[in-house]
Amino acid sequence: MESTDSNTPKVIVLTGASSGIGEATTRHLAQMGHQLVIGARRTDRLTALQDELRAQGAGVDALTLDVTRLDDVQRIAAFAQQRYGRIDVLINNAGIMPLSPLAALKVDEWNRMIELPLKFRLPAGRV
Ligand SMILES: NC(=O)c1ccc[n+]([C@@H]2O[C@H](COP(=O)([O-])OP(=O)(O)OC[C@H]3O[C@@H](n4cnc5c(N)ncnc54)[C@H](OP(=O)(O)O)[C@@H]3O)[C@@H](O)[C@H]2O)c1
Secondary structure (H helix, E strand, C coil), rough: CCCCCCCCCEEEEEEECCHHHHHHHHHHHCCCCCEEEEEEHHHHHHHHHHHHHHHHHCCEEEEEECCCHHHHHHHHHHHHHHHHCCEEEEEEEECCCCCCCHHHHCCCHHHHHHHHCCCCCCCCCCC
């Protein structure tokens, strides 16, 4: 039976790693010894993070990802599966949080904020 304790290195797919909470979480988990496969749209920031953490000995792979694009989602899932044989954890962090007064009625923004995290769907059998 596989060990699932927190000291066992996990293969972790993390979306929205190019800034904020996702970037900080990537740093933390990589330094704990987990294998990170990270994605976001700003490839320059992702690659810089990957290179910085790899230079410290961490296992990080950066892939350009727009979670609203099914082909991008399939590509990152297939990458992790092919390279590491499994995905143990998905951290579906990518999101947007535009702020505006309620009275501005920016309904399109509200819908995008709600829909975006729901768009990430790993193909069946990937996790
Ligand atoms: N900070 C808060 O107080 C707070 C409160 C409640 C919820 N949250 C949620 O927590 C998450 C992280 O927040 P944060 O404060 O760290 O925000 P952030 O710094 O703006 O980070 C959001 C991340 O999501 C990525 N992202 C946005 N749209 C994407 C898309 N279509 N495909 C792939 N990646 C996408 C961004 O990367 P790219 O732009 O490079 O794609 C970025 O890396 C978000 O889902 C946010 O809604 C935050």
